[in-house]
Amino acid sequence: MPELPETETIARDLHQMLAGARIRNATVLRADVLRTVTAAEFEHRLRSVTITRAWRRAKLVILDLDSGDAIVVQPRFTGAMLVEVTPEDISDRDRLYITLTVTLDDGRLVHYRDIRRLGTVALLDRDQLSAVLAPLGPEPLDPALTAERFSVSLRNSRQAIKKVLMDQQVLAGVGNIYANESLWMARIDPSRAAGSLSDSEAGALLIAMRDVLSASIAVRGTSFRDYVDASGGRGGFVPFLQVYGRGGLPCARCATPLVDTSAIDGRTTVFCWRCQA
Ligand SMILES: [Zn+2]
Known part of the structure; x- marks a missing residue:
């Protein structure tokens, strides 16, 4: 998607x-x-x-x-x-x-x-x-979204951070692929309550998210199945995915097999239980 x-x-x-x-x-x-x-x-x-x-x-x-x-x-x-x-x-x-x-x-x-x-x-x-x-949350790549503002937007939520990242009223544009990738990059357990993140964790997550999104834009996105651009071309980000679609494969950081679960929000979550603890 x-x-x-x-x-x-x-x-x-x-x-x-x-x-x-x-x-x-x-x-x-x-x-x-x-x-x-x-x-x-x-x-x-x-x-x-x-x-x-x-x-x-x-x-x-x-x-x-x-x-x-x-x-x-x-x-x-x-x-x-x-x-x-x-x-x-x-x-x-x-x-x-x-x-x-x-x-x-x-x-x-x-x-x-x-x-x-x-x-x-x-x-x-x-x-x-x-x-x-009007109801949409800020754009993750908008410099007006500061680490502080992002941290404040998570503070009162007891929902899993992964689910909150995908809530378009909190943050606009992030879905399952980039939520999984950003959390792995920032070494944050996807199931943690959003409100439990410290300011520095929220700041690190915002940086990770911006890095992942920018890197994907640079290669025209991720093509799974039917996504194509306006000229029918496919995106080049699949080889750069660290967790999404890699359940059971070794974590690129610590070689622990990645866990694949749908227990968090009903969507596929892939994470490393060792370095995202
Ligand atoms: Zn790991």
Whole structure:
């Protein structure tokens, strides 16, 4: 499932490819991915508008339009935004799963394809977008999030730190992969109550999280199964994963076999009981 680095990669690519592009029209093939608008309304409001910017917030890809609307895509498990310049850009398999297509004035096509159709596409006006973004927590890479502020945000929680890291109202953009990786880097037991972390542990965790997220962005994210970028390419972070997907394998720090459990939050947690104690 695309988390911060993957969504950031998608948004940066789309910004580079689409900022300033004018939309001729949109066609909805499978309306069940749409939120907040009907297919007819989506097609109507996307006629002859210009994409001014593509950006990310949390795990959302947002395309601002000069009409004041924004297209907000949440790829979830198997969603992808694919830009088609020539027909060879889109594989036959991807083409089967296209749910909607935006045609640009320059002839390029922008598709949202989603294999399991658990992702969503919404068309929001300014107020609706503000309402969607308002409850989200700070961005982990935003320098305004200081170690002190991060530590304070954990202080009153008795929930497992791993679960709290993935709570989008506490911190935006982190999901299961990067929560596991950051906790291993910072040598913190994922099951510990968030409020039990000292200021220095919280500070170390924030640094670890920033290092992991930045390193993953640098290689365009982690590709498991169906995550691809806007050109159909895959992310390169899998070889750098220290714990996620490595249950039973030796810890890179101390060689103890990594533990694989779903007891903490129902999601797969992989950690080293020896160096994350
Ligand atoms: Zn270890």
